[in-house]
Amino acid sequence: MGDLQPxxxxxxxxxxxxxxxxxxxxxxxxxxxxxxxxxxxxxANLSFLSWSRTMPGSVGLEGQLAPIFAIAxxxxxxCVGLAMLLSVFRxxxxxxxxxxxxxxx
Amino acid sequence: MTPQLWLLPALPFFGxxxxxxxxxxxxxxxxxxxxxxxxxxxxxxxxxxxxxxVLAWQGLFLVQDSVLRLNHDLGLGLRIxxxxxxxxxxxxxxxxxxxxxxxxxxxxxxAGIMLLFVTGIGTLIHLYSVGYMARDRGFxxxxxxxxxxxxxxxxxxxxxxxxxxxxxxxxxxxxSYLLIGFWHHDAANGAAAKKAFLVNRAGDxxxxxxxxxxxxxxxxxxxxxxxxxxNWFRDPAHAVLLASAPVAALVTASTLxxxxxATGKSAQIPLLTWLPDAMAGPTPxxxxxxxxxxxxxxxxxxxxxxxxxxxxPATLQVVAWIGxxxxxxxxxxxxxxxxxxxxxxxxTISQLGFMFLAAGVGAFDAGVFHVFTHAxxxxxxxxxxxxxxxxxxxxxxxxxxxxxxxxxxxxxxxMSCGWYAIVGLPFGAGFWSxxxxxxxVLLRGGPALYLxxxxxxxxxxxxxxxxxxxxxxSKPRFSPDAASHIHESPLSMQIPMWVLGFGSLVAGFAWxxxxxxxxxxxxxxxxxxxxxxxxxxxxxxPSPILLESVGxxxxxxxxxxxxxxxxxxxxxxxxTGPLSMPARAWTLLxxxxxxxxGIWPVRIVSWxxxxxxxxxxxxxxxxxxxxxxxxxxxxxxxxxxRLRWNLGLSVLGLVALLxxxxxxxx
Numbered sequence: 155m156g157d158l159q160p161x162x163x164x165x166x167x168x169x170x171x172x173x174x175x176x177x178x179x180x181x182x183x184x185x186x187x188x189x190x191x192x193x194x195x196x197x198a199n200l201s202f203l204s205w206s207r208t209m210p211g212s213v214g215l216e217g218q219l220a221p222i223f224a225i226a227x228x229x230x231x232x233c234v235g236l237a238m239l240l241s242v243f244r245x246x247x248x249x250x251x252x253x254x255x256x257x258x259x
Numbered sequence: 260m261t262p263q264l265w266l267l268p269a270l271p272f273f274g275x276x277x278x279x280x281x282x283x284x285x286x287x288x289x290x291x292x293x294x295x296x297x298x299x300x301x302x303x304x305x306x307x308x309x310x311x312x313v314l315a316w317q318g319l320f321l322v323q324d325s326v327l328r329l330n331h332d333l334g335l336g337l338r339i340x341x342x343x344x345x346x347x348x349x350x351x352x353x354x355x356x357x358x359x360x361x362x363x364x365x366x367x368x369x370a371g372i373m374l375l376f377v378t379g380i381g382t383l384i385h386l387y388s389v390g391y392m393a394r395d396r397g398f399x400x401x402x403x404x405x406x407x408x409x410x411x412x413x414x415x416x417x418x419x420x421x422x423x424x425x426x427x428x429x430x431x432x433x434x435s436y437l438l439i440g441f442w443h444h445d446a447a448n449g450a451a452a453k454k455a456f457l458v459n460r461a462g463d464x465x466x467x468x469x470x471x472x473x474x475x476x477x478x479x480x481x482x483x484x485x486x487x488x489x490n491w492f493r494d495p496a497h498a499v500l501l502a503s504a505p506v507a508a509l510v511t512a513s514t515l516x517x518x519x520x521a522t523g524k525s526a527q528i529p530l531l532t533w534l535p536d537a538m539a540g541p542t543p544x545x546x547x548x549x550x551x552x553x554x555x556x557x558x559x560x561x562x563x564x565x566x567x568x569x570x571x572p573a574t575l576q577v578v579a580w581i582g583x584x585x586x587x588x589x590x591x592x593x594x595x596x597x598x599x600x601x602x603x604x605x606x607t608i609s610q611l612g613f614m615f616l617a618a619g620v621g622a623f624d625a626g627v628f629h630v631f632t633h634a635x636x637x638x639x640x641x642x643x644x645x646x647x648x649x650x651x652x653x654x655x656x657x658x659x660x661x662x663x664x665x666x667x668x669x670x671x672x673x674m675s676c677g678w679y680a681i682v683g684l685p686f687g688a689g690f691w692s693x694x695x696x697x698x699x700v701l702l703r704g705g706p707a708l709y710l711x712x713x714x715x716x717x718x719x720x721x722x723x724x725x726x727x728x729x730x731x732x733s734k735p736r737f738s739p740d741a742a743s744h745i746h747e748s749p750l751s752m753q754i755p756m757w758v759l760g761f762g763s764l765v766a767g768f769a770w771x772x773x774x775x776x777x778x779x780x781x782x783x784x785x786x787x788x789x790x791x792x793x794x795x796x797x798x799x800x801p802s803p804i805l806l807e808s809v810g811x812x813x814x815x816x817x818x819x820x821x822x823x824x825x826x827x828x829x830x831x832x833x834x835t836g837p838l839s840m841p842a843r844a845w846t847l848l849x850x851x852x853x854x855x856x857g858i859w860p861v862r863i864v865s866w867x868x869x870x871x872x873x874x875x876x877x878x879x880x881x882x883x884x885x886x887x888x889x890x891x892x893x894x895x896x897x898x899x900x901r902l903r904w905n906l907g908l909s910v911l912g913l914v915a916l917l918x919x920x921x922x923x924x925x
């Protein structure tokens with residue numbers, strides 16, 4: 155076992171993203187959908203960080219700065235998302251995403 | 260220094276804008292827009308334009324006089340053209356490589372003479388309108404239309420090429436439409452306006468097509484200006500080309516189509532039906548547009564393109580016979596009319612026929628001279644008729660007039676001058692121009708045309724004398740109620756009548772050969788001289804004095820016949836003779852021809868369009884829409900309300916997109 159290779163980090167990020175996506179698509183509970191979204195966001199952050207270390211010729215801080223913004227936005231998003239979730243639950247008495255089909259009409 | 264020719268049409272156009280604004284913003288107020296202001300402005304701009312025309316006319320000779328005198332004094336014997344026309348190009352209009360047209364004006368002697376009386380008589384009739392229309396609610400609108408007409412007429416005459424002329428040609432047609440339908444609360448007036456416009460459109464089509472053919476003759480290199488066209492046709496180098504059969508045929512076809520345009524504007528056979536109906540407009544309009552200026556633009560076009568027409572002898576034959584037939588037919592029709600304005604309308608058509616006849620036999624200068632004199636005497640006749648109608652509170656039927664010379668002495672005096680001129684009594688304006696035409700017709704056209712023209716001159720004297728007898732000389736036939744309202748018209752209406760009445764007595768001296776006065780023909784020689792020389796002067800005939808005597812005898816004969824008929828009671832109110840058939844029946848012939856040749860084909864085509872093609876198209880559109888609806892329904896099935904499905908499909912799409920992108924990266 156040598157040092158951590160960049161490709162390993164990227165594969166990990168991809169795996170995390172896939173798990174997040176699978177969560178979003180497989181779970182019907184809105185709570186878990188939100189958690190899947192968070193996981194996908196963090197997978198993207200991990201990918202950013204990894205590239206910032208390993209990208210040839212990259213010496214800047216962009217790769218490290220972007221996740222900070224993403225985390226801030228994710229926090230706000232979680233906030234709003236949870237508030238909407240509460241509001242939806244109050245009006246529909248349900249968190250099942252498959253039940254929300256009124257846009258079809 | 261470039262002469263600022265654009266001012267000539269721009270001034271009346273500015274008057275149109277100002278009066279139009281007055282009419283728009285004043286229409287909401289209780290009394291309508293200020294009549295004093297719009298009347299003042301409406302007359303001012305044409306007047307300034309007239310003054311500028313006079314100055315420009317002087318300018319034609321200013322430089323040349325000294326050169327001519329030097330040439331004469333030193334005995335150099337140089338052949339110097341008497342005048343140098345000046346032009347102004349305003350902007351390039353159409354630049355397509357093959358067709359290059361510049362928008363510009365050109366002031367030469369033909370345009371100058373036309374403009375002198377167009378703006379001069381135009382100003383007088385604007386002044387007359389101030390009195391005539393004073394009580395009308397739409398006064399400012401009327402002045403605006405009149406100014407717009409004058410601007411367009413100036414463009415028509417002053418244009419440096421046929422296309423600029425065509426612009427004015429269309430513009431005067433529009434103003435004619437607007438003014439015939441001026442009192443549009445009556446549906447009949449609107450119908451008359453529409454008829455005038457549509458019949459003119461038929462002529463305009465001929466104008467345009469003729470122009471295209473003419474352009475084909477000239478070849479693409481020649482710019483479309485009168486100067487270039489004239490020089491091209493005068494160039495001896497082109498004589499052989501013009502003699503070849505295909506080119507000659509093209510020139511003949513082109514001139515025939517241009518002639519159609521001229522007959523539309525000048526109300527000749529076959530497009531003459533609109534002019535009698537056009538009398539629905541206010542009387543100053545009839546005087547200015549439908550007698551003195553606009554209707555003569557057909558003759559103007561013939562004179563302008565005289566070099567082209569001179570190369571199409573067949574067309575000139577057609578022109579002559581159209582003119583003779585129209586003159587004779589309209590004179591007879593004028594004899595049976597009962598509406599004072601309709602009588603004058605048919606008289607106008609008849610006189611225009613004389614002008615066409617002159618042009619047809621190759622005497623373009625005599626034709627334009629008759630345009631010139633006719634503008635004076637027909638102007639005063641119409642203004643006098645307007646004054647009579649004004650005095651009788653709108654009565655137009657000559658059978659309910661009579662004895663008016665006592666009540667309206669000034670109008671009577673002015674109209675008598677017009678009558679004196681039109682019947683051709685010695686030394687009146689019509690005497691000189693009509694006898695000149697008769698003389699030219701005999702020398703160049705032959706005895707058949709001459710006899711028709713002479714007979715028409717007799718009938719002219721008969722119907723004009725009948726008009727004067729019925730309106731002024733016979734016993735009064737109007738109701739006592741109407742008699743109490745009769746009043747002489749205001750000064751603003753009197754002045755133009757006096758000026759034009761005086762003009763109709765003396766205008767003929769502009770070209771009176773026996774007195775060696777040839778001012779008019781001298782100034783026409785540059786424009787139409789070569790064409791007339793090409794056509795030949797004709798064989799020598801009887802002496803002019805003899806012919807003039809014959810003309811005077813014809814007039815006197817007509818007057819005597821009219822008085823004899825009056826004495827026998829043929830003009831009485833309820834007389835029923837063969838000639839007293841409904842006035843309308845006389846126009847029906849040509850209305851019928853027009854409906855068979857023009858209106859019915861259009862109706863048939865529009866019926867086919869309406870009942871066959873339109874349902875077909877609508878059906879096709881329905882089928883197409885139905886197909887789209889079905890397709891949309893099918894695609895809608897793919898839409899799912901499931902969030903998870905949406906997301907999954909989005910991811911699939913994203914992956915597909917990424918693969919595509921990746922493949923494009925080298």
